[in-house]
Amino acid sequence: MTPEHVAHDMRVSYGHPRITPDDVIAWERGAAAPAGSELTALAGVLWCSPGELIGRPRTLREHRIARGLAPEDVARVVGHEVHAYLRMEETDTWRGTDRQSAALADLLGLRLPDFVTVTGRDARLGDLLRSAVTTRWQAYVRPLSKVVPLERRFLENALHALHRDYQGHMAATLSRGGGSSDAGDTARDFLDRIVDHFWTRVKERPA
Numbered sequence: 113m114t115p116e117h118v119a120h121d122m123r124v125s126y127g128h129p130r131i132t133p134d135d136v137i138a139w140e141r142g143a144a145a146p147a148g149s150e151l152t153a154l155a156g157v158l159w160c161s162p163g164e165l166i167g168r169p170r171t172l173r174e175h176r177i178a179r180g181l182a183p184e185d186v187a188r189v190v191g192h193e194v195h196a197y198l199r200m201e202e203t204d205t206w207r208g209t210d211r212q213s214a215a216l217a218d219l220l221g222l223r224l225p226d227f228v229t230v231t232g233r234d235a236r237l238g239d240l241l242r243s244a245v246t247t248r249w250q251a252y253v254r255p256l257s258k259v260v261p262l263e264r265r266f267l268e269n270a271l272h273a274l275h276r277d278y279q280g281h282m283a284a285t286l287s288r289g290g291g292s293s294d295a296g297d298t299a300r301d302f303l304d305r306i307v308d309h310f311w312t313r314v315k316e317r318p319a
Contacts (some may be wrong), residue, residue, distance in 0.1 A: 126153035245278035
């Protein structure tokens, strides 16, 4: 299907009179993104689900659309007013109690990393992990437990392993009177990707 065909079907069959081929081209190139109802219409035209178009959902809105839920559905289940919930989607800022957060995770089928992301805790998680691996990791178990709802022993094992890995990179950097630039780059890259490394370690936890 050409962009012209897609735009025409969205206008005629799905009630989006303002969609043009230029809009479709912009979506294909990643220069713009369709709104919620536009994404649903686009999926209908292309005979697929909204989730297939999104790929891996990252935001609260994308997770909702991937599940085929309306904002009203999510707001009702988690106990928010619709306008308040939509505001959270627009700002990528989740504001809910522990009970509401649990209901959200269950409704959207969120894995723990996704839950942390959509509730806006990624930045805090990264800051805590970087501090933990560069200082005394034991001091960061309790603060981390407030960000990631895992048993203490799992957090301790993950932090200990990450601390050991990072210190190994630093030892390589400092050896031979300062080490190589490659070793220093490896240590910096480790810190840049610390959240990914953390989730990898969490997956390795014993059952």
